[in-house]
Amino acid sequence: MLTTLAILAAVSAALILGALWGIWKPPSENTEGFMIALAGGALIVSVMSELIEPASAHISFLTLCIALLAGAAGFILADHFVMKKLGAESGGGLLLAVTLDGIPENLALGVALIGADPLTAAALAGSIFLSNLPEAAGGARGMVDDGFSKHSVLWIWTGTAILLALAALVGKLALSDVSETPLAVIRTVAAGVVAASLATEVFPKAYKEDKLWTGIAIVLGLMAAHGLSLMG
Template identity: 35%
Template sequence: MDGVASLAVQLGPSARVLGPLIGLPEPILYGIASGVALLIGSLLGVVWSPSDRLMGALLAFAGGALVTAAAYELIERAFQVGGQWLVAGSLMAGAIIFAGADFAFKEFTSGEGESRWSLLASVTLDGVPENAALGIVLLGSSGAGLALVAAFFASNFPQALGGTEAMLEDGYGTWKTVGGWFVVAVVVGGSVWAGNVLFAGTGAAVLAGLRAFAGGAILASLADEVFPDAYEDVSSLTAVATALGFLMTHLLK
């Protein structure tokens, strides 16, 4: 286990070298890595329909991964830099604002059904603040963001996989469905670059507050969306998958 942990730690600096080697800035490279999970999930969803139990396990894995990423990469690091009241207030603001926006969105699209275009908008609503936070993490020297992008990949993939199946069942064509996910992937992946550029030069306290805000939004999305779907069909597989997701991002942080 020590060897695995050591290898995972070494991946952070390697990721920093990879971007310049292939001619891409690091925020764009991480944005591609985050967004491509949506494309892979949508393309795979065209030809494959996973069982409900497997989908639950994939979502549980994503939930465990996001819990670790939010706790260690965002919230803990924010408390190390910012004041307790600032970080605590930002965390709660992120959770309350996300929950309120998500509630309003569901009320507005209640007649559309989650399998329609409202699903794409919902994934975008989740993904933009999360990936903007990844861009903010890349501004600091305390972490390379590898744990975050791995957690986002684990979360985006099953959402696109299950969403594609639902959209095809609703009568959307293959190209229309995959094209919609491509647009979402560009917007979500581009948020990494946007967060990195827009907040460059911002003070450490402000960045800490933004990290905590994003962490609160992620925790709210887990409670509101990810875990309820993951544990709709509870099994030992979903329990183990949650622990595996937690372990993965812990080793990569």
């Protein structure tokens, strides 16, 4: 349990560290884009190795496909709401996007920790950490530009970090006694959410900010996540 709490604390801390970074020393667009692409590359490996592959052993291919599509469709609808109501580039929009994306990601992390060696979940945790850090930095910077005080922004992102940590804890504790079949469906829906977020948010944003270095960053992320999975 201590290992689980340590992993959840590290992942959530990325939001607070990112907010501090964005408030007092915002990263350049190139740096932010490179880190987002790095996280995206790592998430590709983690989605397959920590979510889809374990799930495929317990549900049919048709069920897996339906669950993936359901997760992707749910994220796209939520993402459309964010862009339409708040604006994709606003600080509030980025905050809501991180929250909507982060809840299923952290639920997936909690589910991945069920019965798993801590190192097995390290790739997913590391990928979420890398994703949270630049997203929080960009969101916090945008909120300050929108007129929020620095202290208010920090408290808002700290609250978000706590919310996402609780989501992961719920995934670990509430689902620990669930049988393998519904657990596999939950894993696959979460995988669909993350995959859709990579296509619509992560990689387009990374390329917009870092251009051709995005390709190198994605490969480095793939290498890092695969290396961590081999350690498990």
